[in-house]
Amino acid sequence: MKKFTATRPCRWGIIGPGKIAQKFAAAIPLAGNAVLYAVASSDGGRARAFAEKYGAATYYDRYEALISDPEIDAVYIATPHAFHARHALLCLSQNKPVLCEKPMALNHAQVKQMVDVSRLHHTFLMEAMWTRFLPAIEKILEIVNAGSIGTVGHVRGDFGFYAPFDPDSRLFDLKLGGGSLLDIGVYPLWLCLAVLGKPDEITASGTLAPTGADESCLAVLHYKKGAIASAFSTLNVYTSLTAEVGGTTGTVVIPSPWYKSNTFSLRRPGEEEQRFTFEAVDNGFEYQIREVMRCLNLGLIESPLMSHAFSLSLSETMGLIRQQLGVSYPGADS
Numbered sequence: 001m002k003k004f005t006a007t008r009p010c011r012w013g014i015i016g017p018g019k020i021a022q023k024f025a026a027a028i029p030l031a032g033n034a035v036l037y038a039v040a041s042s043d044g045g046r047a048r049a050f051a052e053k054y055g056a057a058t059y060y061d062r063y064e065a066l067i068s069d070p071e072i073d074a075v076y077i078a079t080p081h082a083f084h085a086r087h088a089l090l091c092l093s094q095n096k097p098v099l100c101e102k103p104m105a106l107n108h109a110q111v112k113q114m115v116d117v118s119r120l121h122h123t124f125l126m127e128a129m130w131t132r133f134l135p136a137i138e139k140i141l142e143i144v145n146a147g148s149i150g151t152v153g154h155v156r157g158d159f160g161f162y163a164p165f166d167p168d169s170r171l172f173d174l175k176l177g178g179g180s181l182l183d184i185g186v187y188p189l190w191l192c193l194a195v196l197g198k199p200d201e202i203t204a205s206g207t208l209a210p211t212g213a214d215e216s217c218l219a220v221l222h223y224k225k226g227a228i229a230s231a232f233s234t235l236n237v238y239t240s241l242t243a244e245v246g247g248t249t250g251t252v253v254i255p256s257p258w259y260k261s262n263t264f265s266l267r268r269p270g271e272e273e274q275r276f277t278f279e280a281v282d283n284g285f286e287y288q289i290r291e292v293m294r295c296l297n298l299g300l301i302e303s304p305l306m307s308h309a310f311s312l313s314l315s316e317t318m319g320l321i322r323q324q325l326g327v328s329y330p331g332a333d334s
């Protein structure tokens, strides 16, 4: 079993040094007991420039070369959604622990395959739902689970911004897993499922871009116990980026931008509003990095806080929503 320390830090490798990989690389030193050891790109020049910028010891122009480097303790997959399954399976089948960018994959079948291989090879796999590990969000889950707002009957969250239509961008190209739901709707949907669990029924509607990817998606989740939740995502307009959880004795209100908030309010009728504030979230990825290392230190193959079962449930729910929107991905429409 590993035990990462300052003298024997967790050596991270990154696959796909694009936009989000930069944020991840900057977070590694913030996590403590971690270093960026290597980076791999299909373009050797890009890998080299990234390695130099973030101080990686080495770089590769093939993902397979990074994956088979015995010095690497964990791999962060930062390629577009359409490649997550392929790259994660490459890692897992060689017993390399994986932190995979959200969404875990294009559909439920791919996530199931990833989980199966993680279990078969007894190798760690986690979806990089970084919001889950922020101190304010952890506290909200603690408060809600403790019954401090009574029985939860409502969850709502939105995530939207304006992205000019570009058929070739990963936001709109179905071959790259385009669409608002998988890219940003996954955040409010995560919140709904984290609080209320898997829905019993779903009503979804949206608008599609000329490529067939969802520009906007409103998913309403119905629960037999009486609760209702909604997750809205869009690439058409800027939304308020707020979220709330309503219960029979109070409400939790998360201000903008809720998915990286360090603060929230607890409102209960007849009482003064209580404001909870935690350390400012600058990068924010360091919390999920720490969680991966905590799990590796314990010899776990999944995080109890962002489990395989949760990613399966999230991908299944997104599949049901996409069915109603009429969005399917080439070669991955189940």
Ligand SMILES: NC(=O)c1ccc[n+]([C@@H]2O[C@H](COP(=O)([O-])OP(=O)(O)OC[C@H]3O[C@@H](n4cnc5c(N)ncnc54)[C@H](OP(=O)(O)O)[C@@H]3O)[C@@H](O)[C@H]2O)c1
Binding pocket: 015, 016, 017, 018, 019, 020, 021, 040, 041, 042, 043, 046, 078, 079, 080, 081, 083, 101, 102, 103, 128, 130, 170, 176, 182, 183
């Ligand atoms: N957690 C967050 O806050 C957050 C924010 C943004 C994005 N993300 C997630 O991170 C992932 C990557 O997003 P990004 O915006 O960073 O992507 P990106 O910059 O467009 O691409 C990242 C890397 O993926 C590879 N790639 C890009 N387009 C490709 C194509 N058409 N064919 C094959 N490989 C391609 C390239 O790797 P090579 O250098 O090897 O060619 C590129 O460097 C997505 O799944 C997204 O959902 C997460």
